[in-house]
Amino acid sequence: MSADGKTTSVIIAGLGGQGIVKASDILASAAHGAGYDVKKSEIHGMSQRGGSVSSDVRFGARVLSPMTPRGGADYLAVTEPTQAAPNRHMLRPGGVLITPDAVPHTAGGGEDSTDLMANRTINVALLGVLAAHLPIAEEHWLAAIRQNLPEKLHDLNCNVFLRGLAIERFMGRLSGGG
Amino acid sequence: MSSRLLTGNEAVALAARDAMIALGTGYPGTPSTEILENFGALGGRAQWAPNEKVALEVALGAAYACGRVLVTMKHVGVNVAADPLFTAAYTGVTGALVIAAADDPGMHSSQNEQDTRRYAEAAGVPMLEPADSQEAYDYMLAATELSERFGTPVLLRMTTRVCHSKTPVTPRGAPLPAPPPGYERDIPRRVMIPAYARPAHRKLREKLSRLADWSEESDLHRVIPGTGDGKALGVITSGVATMHVAEAAPEASMFKLAMTYPLPLKRLAEFARSVERCVAVEEGDPYLANALRAADAPVEAPIEEFRFGELSVSRVQRLLAGETAPEPPPEPGKPPRLCPNCPHRNVFGALSRIGCIVSGDIGCYTLGVLPPFEAMDTCACMGASIGAGLGMRHVLPRQQAKRVVSVIGDSTFVHSGVTGLIDMAYNPPPTGHVVIILDNEVTAMTGLQEHPGTGRRLDHGPAANKINYEALAWALGIQDVHTVDPLENEAGFEQLVRDCLENEGLSLIVARRPCPLSVNRLARMAAECGAPES
Numbered sequence: 037m038s039a040d041g042k043t044t045s046v047i048i049a050g051l052g053g054q055g056i057v058k059a060s061d062i063l064a065s066a067a068h069g070a071g072y073d074v075k076k077s078e079i080h081g082m083s084q085r086g087g088s089v090s091s092d093v094r095f096g097a098r099v100l101s102p103m104t105p106r107g108g109a110d111y112l113a114v115t116e117p118t119q120a121a122p123n124r125h126m127l128r129p130g131g132v133l134i135t136p137d138a139v140p141h142t143a144g145g146g147e148d149s150t151d152l153m154a155n156r157t158i159n160v161a162l163l164g165v166l167a168a169h170l171p172i173a174e175e176h177w178l179a180a181i182r183q184n185l186p187e188k189l190h191d192l193n194c195n196v197f198l199r200g201l202a203i204e205r206f207m208g209r210l211s212g213g214g
Numbered sequence: 215m216s217s218r219l220l221t222g223n224e225a226v227a228l229a230a231r232d233a234m235i236a237l238g239t240g241y242p243g244t245p246s247t248e249i250l251e252n253f254g255a256l257g258g259r260a261q262w263a264p265n266e267k268v269a270l271e272v273a274l275g276a277a278y279a280c281g282r283v284l285v286t287m288k289h290v291g292v293n294v295a296a297d298p299l300f301t302a303a304y305t306g307v308t309g310a311l312v313i314a315a316a317d318d319p320g321m322h323s324s325q326n327e328q329d330t331r332r333y334a335e336a337a338g339v340p341m342l343e344p345a346d347s348q349e350a351y352d353y354m355l356a357a358t359e360l361s362e363r364f365g366t367p368v369l370l371r372m373t374t375r376v377c378h379s380k381t382p383v384t385p386r387g388a389p390l391p392a393p394p395p396g397y398e399r400d401i402p403r404r405v406m407i408p409a410y411a412r413p414a415h416r417k418l419r420e421k422l423s424r425l426a427d428w429s430e431e432s433d434l435h436r437v438i439p440g441t442g443d444g445k446a447l448g449v450i451t452s453g454v455a456t457m458h459v460a461e462a463a464p465e466a467s468m469f470k471l472a473m474t475y476p477l478p479l480k481r482l483a484e485f486a487r488s489v490e491r492c493v494a495v496e497e498g499d500p501y502l503a504n505a506l507r508a509a510d511a512p513v514e515a516p517i518e519e520f521r522f523g524e525l526s527v528s529r530v531q532r533l534l535a536g537e538t539a540p541e542p543p544p545e546p547g548k549p550p551r552l553c554p555n556c557p558h559r560n561v562f563g564a565l566s567r568i569g570c571i572v573s574g575d576i577g578c579y580t581l582g583v584l585p586p587f588e589a590m591d592t593c594a595c596m597g598a599s600i601g602a603g604l605g606m607r608h609v610l611p612r613q614q615a616k617r618v619v620s621v622i623g624d625s626t627f628v629h630s631g632v633t634g635l636i637d638m639a640y641n642p643p644p645t646g647h648v649v650i651i652l653d654n655e656v657t658a659m660t661g662l663q664e665h666p667g668t669g670r671r672l673d674h675g676p677a678a679n680k681i682n683y684e685a686l687a688w689a690l691g692i693q694d695v696h697t698v699d700p701l702e703n704e705a706g707f708e709q710l711v712r713d714c715l716e717n718e719g720l721s722l723i724v725a726r727r728p729c730p731l732s733v734n735r736l737a738r739m740a741a742e743c744g745a746p747e748s
Contacts, residue, residue: 051548064380068219075346076219077379079322085581088547100461102346102379102454105527106542122545 043096045104046166048159049123050115052086055159058184059115060091062163065180067095070172077102090123111169113162138165138207139200157196164200168208174201217382222372225347225383226284226314227252229354232385233310234392236281237261239269241629242660243288244323245377246316250286251663254672262657262665262672265596265629266291270298270313277307277367278404281395282358289317289330290595294630296333302367303338304414305404306421309395310361312354313339316372319497320524323659325576325595327522329498334369334475338418340425341369341475342434343452347381353472355390356434364425371474373497375454375524426476434472437485440465447534448489450482450502450513455495455525462530474502483511493534497525552581557727558652560700561621562587564708568715570619573603575631577623578659578729579652596626600634600649607643615645616715622649625657625665628681638720639691646718648711651683654729662732674739687722694721701727 046063050056057078064076078091092104109126113134120135127133139161160181167177181193220228226249230238238253238260240246254260263269266287273283287295292315302311315333318324334341342357344350350372357368402410429435440447442465449459452471459468469485471477486492486506493514494503503515516533519541525533532541552559562582565572566589574580574590575598583590592602603620610618622631631651638647657663664670669680684695694714700707707725714721 052550061380064219068217068382073382074219075379075381077375079374079378085550085553085578086548087550090547099381101457101527102375102381103458103526105461105531108527118548122547125542125545 043094043099044111044170045109046093046111046113046170047090047104047109047123047126048093048113048115048162049088049090049119050159051119052089054089054115055156056089056091056115059113059159059163060093061184062160062177062180063093063166064095065183066172066176067093069176069179072096073099075099075102088119088122090119111166113166115158115162132169134162134165136162138162139203157193160193160196161200164197164202165204167197167201168204174198177201217384219380220347220351220383221248221378221380222344222347222350222376223248223378224252225350226354226370226372227256227258228383228385229351230284230312231256231258231389233355233358233390234282235284235310235312235358236392236395237273237276238284238286239263239272240284240286240314241266241269241291241294242625242657242663243291243316244660245318245374246286246288246291246314246372247660247663248377249284249314250672253284260672262663264666266295267297270295270302273311273313274298274302274305274307274367276395277309277311277361278305279395279397280309280393282310282362282392284312284314284354286314287316288324289315289328290324290326291315292330292333293328294596296337299333299339299367300337301406301411304406304411304418306365306418307361307367308365308398309393310358311367312357312361312370313367314354314370314372316374316377317498318374320374322374325593327498329501330369330371331474331501332499334371335501338422339367339369339475340364340422340429340473341371342472343371343474344376344472345453345456345470346376346379347383349472350376351383351385353434355386356472358390360428364421364428366421366425369475371453373453379454422476426478429473429476429478430480432473432478435478435481436470436472438468438470440467442466445488446490448485448492449495449534450485450492450506451495452502453497455497455530458525458527458530459495462527463534466534471502477502477505479505479509479511482506483509486511486513495525495530495533549584550581551584552578553730555701555730557654557699557701557725557729558582559587560704560707561650561652561725562589564700564704564711565589565619565621567708568711569617570711570715571606571614571617573599573606573618573620575599575620575622575626576659577626577652577657579621579623582621590621597622597630597634599626600631600638603649604634604638604641604643604647607645607647612645615643616718619648619650619711619715622651623658624651624653624655624667624683625663627651627683628665628667632686635687635692635722636690642720646720648714648721648723650711650723650725653683653724653726654732655726656729656732658729658731662729662735674736683722683724692720692722694719695724696721697724697726699727700725
């Protein structure tokens with residue numbers, strides 16, 4: 037989508053406290069590091085009290101509006117299954133929906149630090165899945181994770197990211213896609 | 215110099231540092247809050263004021279003394295600061311005074327969607343309006359220069375999407391050298407008794423006429439040719455709307471305004487006449503459309519529907535196509551709610567059980583209006599809970615009057631509740647009144663900012679003083695004062711409210727329990743500093 041110079045639009049959505057803004061910060065940094073023009077937009081405030089939160093990240097040769105037009109998102113990643121329905125109208129026909137189902141629970145489940153579904157890393161796990169589809173090299177993603185998170189969380193989040201990426205690439209090969 | 219991704223608020227803060235702003239002050243308010251926080255983090259001298267009026271007055275004094283100052287607030291804060299603003303336009307400034315005011319079209323986190331451009335015109339203060347973070351940076355610097363050059367306060371109008379969107383910013387290489395502060399007496403200029411204010415008003419209008427000439431000449435405004443022949447469609451716009459227009463109608467020629475007051479009316483009229491169809495696309499009131507049509511420029515105003523809410527690419531497309539069919543309603547998301555361990559929950563649970571008429575106020579606790587509590591009856595503006603509660607008590611029949619309580623947060627109380635409490639002491643209603651300060655020891659709603667009642671400065675370090683609300687009430691003449699922890703003693707809190715209502719005197723209840731989010735953050739900060747956690 038961005039190979040021809042057009043703008044790629046990603047929406048990351050979930051509930052307050054799930055690290056939506058942090059995830060979109062990482063995506064925006066990665067795209068910026070890769071040399072794209074980037075705009076990112078979300079709403080702070082009331083929505084932070086556990087309500088719905090969504091963030092738009094758009095990148096390409098030159099991005100105009102910071103907000104994705106209705107039906108204009110190439111990707112919609114949701115950290116919480118219930119947030120797919122209220123945001124689906126933003127996805128363009130043929131756009132890709134990424135839900136927590138894209139990453140499996142590992143044995144043990146719950147708040148195990150290696151569990152991709154753990155609430156505090158689900159955002160970065162889904163970025164890994166998303167990364168399999170985007171023209172941004174791995175190094176920019178890892179640099180962006182380090183830039184946007186405190187040092188003690190770097191290893192955990194880089195690992196979670198890479199596992200999300202590996203799973204999606206494997207699934208892509210299975211289905212004969214990307 | 216390479217670019218970095220910054221929010222509009224971060225960009226204003228960075229520009230404030232590069233403009234050598236000596237002092238930043240303001241009151242937190244979404245979406246403006248992070249400007250001062252970032253200015254402080256960059257090493258600037260930043261402080262929270264009790265409210266926007268005080269912030270602007272402090273800034274005005276600093277600017278009389280040749281200092282460079284930045285004041286930040288949200289749009290409704292401008293109402294509070296309006297009193298000094300209008301007369302500051304008369305006195306002018308010696309240093310630089312920039313007021314960053316952030317509008318919230320669509321009311322993502324506000325009680326109204328007033329348009330601050332009206333204030334620029336009403337007070338006679340020039341206004342710059344950035345469209346993205348680079349312009350937020352550039353215009354903050356330009357506003358500082360303009361303020362010094364013309365000796366006037368300058369408004370920087372931000373909007374939610376400009377404040378909170380991240381876009382690349384390339385900062386200027388070198389700082390803007392600042393003159394040293396110093397005071398020169400000039401009584402007729404700064405003492406606004408009628409004899410001096412009359413000539414000052416005339417001088418202001420002359421100054422605005424010079425500013426209008428500057429606006430006509432300024433290359434901050436830009437005419438951007440469209441991909442079409444440049445004749446069929448022209449759009450006059452400003453702020454983030456310019457980005458929506460560029461995407462929605464790339465074929466249109468665009469007059470992108472940087473200064474929205476005073477407007478370059480001659481150039482705009484010329485532009486409007488150069489195209490077959492000219493449309494004013496603006497977020498908020500039809501401010502541009504009205505000004506242009508008053509200047510006899512052939513400009514089309516959008517239908518009334520587009521004065522409501524934010525614009526977007528899709529909405530601009532509809533606007534330009536002249537679509538009048540109803541727009542698709544926004545998809546309902548999950549509404550916000552009080553945090554699971556929030557002490558306000560117990561307060562609203564009790565007020566709901568007692569059957570109070572709750573005169574509410576602005577903050578997280580406004581969420582007490584939503585289910586399961588539905589324990590709020592009014593909420594108009596900062597501090598209104600006390601006055602509105604008193605008003606109801608004055609006129610309601612006794613049995614209803616006795617159920618009225620005013621509920622106000624600690625930060626809101628400091629902001630504009632104190633004068634309400636004074637009125638309660640001075641003009642007590644026949645059935646008395648009960649005020650509950652929900653003291654969670656932080657300005658929680660806007661993201662956990664400090665205030666004069668927390669005992670901590672903007673940077674969360676210890677402050678010089680901490681307000682004692684109980685002693686303050688005593689000093690005003692309110693003697694029935696109680697302090698209770700609503701989380702630890704829910705039943706006791708409920709009984710206390712019942713007793714106070716029954717007594718028909720003047721009561722203040724301080725429901726004190728720190729916000730759990732704030733407690734966590736303070737512990738985290740202490741751990742990061744290596745200090746023992748309390």
